[in-house]
Amino acid sequence: MKAYLLIFCIIIFSFPALAQQVRISNMDAFNFGMWTGGTLRADDPTCVYKSSGNNRYVITVTDNSTITPNAFHLENPTRTIEIPFEVRWRNRPTSGGSVVSYGVPTSKRRANQNSELCTVGGLSSNLRVRILRADLEAAPGGYYSSELQILVQPQ
DSSP, X not given: OOOOOOOOOOOOOOOOOOOOOEXXXXXXXXXXXXXXXXXXXXXXXXXXXEOSSSSOEEEXXXXXXXXXXXXXXXXXXXXXXXXXXXXXXXXXXXXXXXEOOTTOOEEEOOOXXXXXXXXXXXXXXXXEEEEOHHHHHHSOSSOOBOOEEEEEEEO
16 A cells, blocks of 8 residues: 655735835925025925826825914924914926915825936925015014924825
8 A cells, every 4th residue: 555645735926916105305404594584485306206107196294383283383492482384395396386285185296207216307396485574574583493294195
């Protein structure tokens, strides 16, 4: 009598859906220095990369201010005085852009799909911060700051 040893092996390959990846880079801090008059504005050309699919993405911008919820503000170190500011986003790396509402997901386009750091194809967008003269004049002298949080998601 012969005995047979049967080894049965099943290999199942799992192919997870190819997830789209997005990345934002080339962002710099704005340092307005000492204010001497006029409206302040600064632009920061940035890189938004999307790995696959169309070139659309969604941004959501908030900040770390605490006095007035759901609005962009610079605050003094003791968080007792605030200065409102405006955030704009443009689908090109040139100045300007459309106003971004605090915490509202906003559809954008023209993500770079060639290079994660935009070294091929160039930068893809622009972040602008604007602080109005009237708001600066209304605030007492001192140091004011805010930190933006920008969430980028595929669309």
